[in-house]
Amino acid sequence: MKIACVDFADTSAKGLESGELVTTVGGQFIDSMFPFVLMYNRLAGTPLTEEAVEIPVNFITCTTASQFNDYMKYVHGDVFPYTADEVKALIKKFNPDASVETLKKWGSTFSIEEVKTRHAEYFK
Structure with a gap:
């Protein structure tokens, strides 16, 4: 039996390697940063928009153990996907x-490769 799941687990790499797990989707923990930025700007009196806005954020899909290991290293590792300095750049x-x-672009381009490229300096 092959399994696909939403949300990552410590055993995801093992399942992907064995073929028992064919895909796993996750990375949604980053979603909270986007409304935080909108709320912070609004409460500071400098809203990014006066209209309701939807910020679509990509889920991360892993179909191989290598992709999952990259996710764990670059997205879920010691460096948060968006550093404090990067978030400050979204605060007026x-x-x-x-x-x-810019906030919408960040949501629509969120991926393992995007984080890996943007944070290359942290992983030399």
């Missing part, structure tokens, strides 16, 4: 050019 108090368009 720290960056007057912060925009909801």
Whole structure:
């Protein structure tokens, strides 16, 4: 029997290696950062938008143990997918050019490869 699941587990790599697990989807823990940015800006009196906005965020899909191991290293590891400095760039108090368009772009491009590339300096 082959299994696909939502949310990652410590045994996901083993299941993907053996073929018992064909795909696993997760990475949704990052979703909370997006409403935080919107709320922080609103409460600070510098909203990114006056309209309700939807920020679609990619789920991460792993179909191989290698992908899952990269997820654990680059997304779920010691460095959060968005550092404090990166989040500050979305706060108008720290960056007057912060925009909801940037926030939407971050959500739509979120992936293992995107985080790996953006954080290359942390993994030398």
